[in-house]
Amino acid sequence: MYIHGSIDFTNLNSDNHRECTMTLHRDDLTAYLTDFLQPDTFKDYCPNGLQVAGKSDIRRIVTGVTASQRLIDEAIERQADAIVVHHGYFWKGEPSPVTGIKRNRLAALLAHDINLYAYHLPLDAHPEVGNNVQLAREMGWEITGEIEGTLALMGRTSGPETGASLRTALIDAMEFDVIHVGENEDEIETIAWCTGAAHSFLQQAIDAGVDAFVSGEINEPTVHLARESGVHYYAAGHHATERGGPEALGRHLAQRFGVSVEFIDLPIPV
Structure with a gap:
């Protein structure tokens, strides 16, 4: 059963009591996710991959379903260096001006130098973490x-x-x-x-x-x-049925790279 709230995958490393100290370069994470999720094989409604560039060194990652302002605020509170989500930004047909809610979200990411990664159809279809x-x-x-x-x-x-x-x-x-x-x-x-x-x-x-x-x-x-x-x-439930992919991808990244990864669940009623 899913548990509302957050799940920290840091302790999936071999030493269950060791504070995670591993650092992953942004370019290495981008290259790995491209190879692992194969976004170029999908004709999607949004750009998949790194949508907003932040700091180059990544030690803490937050995963979630949607890059809402609430998720960004949770990531800032946890001093995350990167956010990985299923629903990101820049959807086909959405208005282009960076105003209002879009401006607020981007401003928060940029002010705190947080990388935003989003994978839509690739994270639906992946045979392991999809x-x-x-x-x-x-x-x-x-x-x-x-x-x-x-x-x-x-x-x-x-x-x-x-x-x-x-x-x-x-x-x-x-x-x-x-x-x-x-x-x-x-x-x-x-x-x-x-x-x-x-x-x-x-x-x-x-x-x-x-x-x-x-x-x-x-x-x-x-x-x-x-x-x-x-x-x-x-x-x-749209959100409820799509928690599994971001959570599983977070576990995978924690095990693969030894960085701190926390899944944050922010349920909605649809």
């Missing part, structure tokens, strides 16, 4: 394949489930008031999922013949499509 893989591990689902042309994975539940029991399991794991469209007593064995705002993949999941599809969000047409197709739909 959001989709982490959701499967959290739920105990067996991965059997993927839905062609999407980032969605397919698999089987860890044991017998009904429409109602799967919702309960998701609520317990995600700590979110999951929306379920479908009959509570129906049996569910096969499942597909894609974290975040992937409700548009429901038709592909229907075509793949699964019993249920899980994502983070839902809209009005999705309700009708699920009801009329008979495929169960679960909206388990």
Whole structure:
């Protein structure tokens, strides 16, 4: 189960009581994340990688889902040298002027010389630390394949489930008031999922013949499509379903480089 708050991965080093003293150069971290997450292989809605350059030497990293002002403030309080998130800045179609909220966020990062890294689709799809893989591990689902042309994975539940029991399991794991469209007593064995705002993949999941599809969000047409197709739909929270990737990436970086990495969870109600 996810625990709201923060998780410090520093003590994943061999000496569980040793204060982390390792230093990582920004260019080395950038090169490693590029090689590990392969952002150039994705056609994305934002730039992936180093979005805001800060100090060259990195000892403390904060990871989170979204680079909100609140996360930046938490990173400043912890004297972090870098922030690594799933949702960063500079999305396609957003206004270009650096004013208002955008100015405030960038000003805080620059004033404290904090690097900001963001990985959107690469962190959804990664086979080791990706959001989709982490959701499967959290739920105990067996991965059997993927839905062609999407980032969605397919698999089987860890044991017998009904429409109602799967919702309960998701609520317990995600700590979110999951929306379920479908009959509570129906049996569910096969499942597909894609974290975040992937409700548009429901038709592909229907075509793949699964019993249920899980994502983070839902809209009005999705309700009708699920009801009329008979495929169960679960909206388990955009933020809630995408905590796994940043948290797992943080663990990986702590183990790989010995730097201090802390995952900070700032839940939202959608």
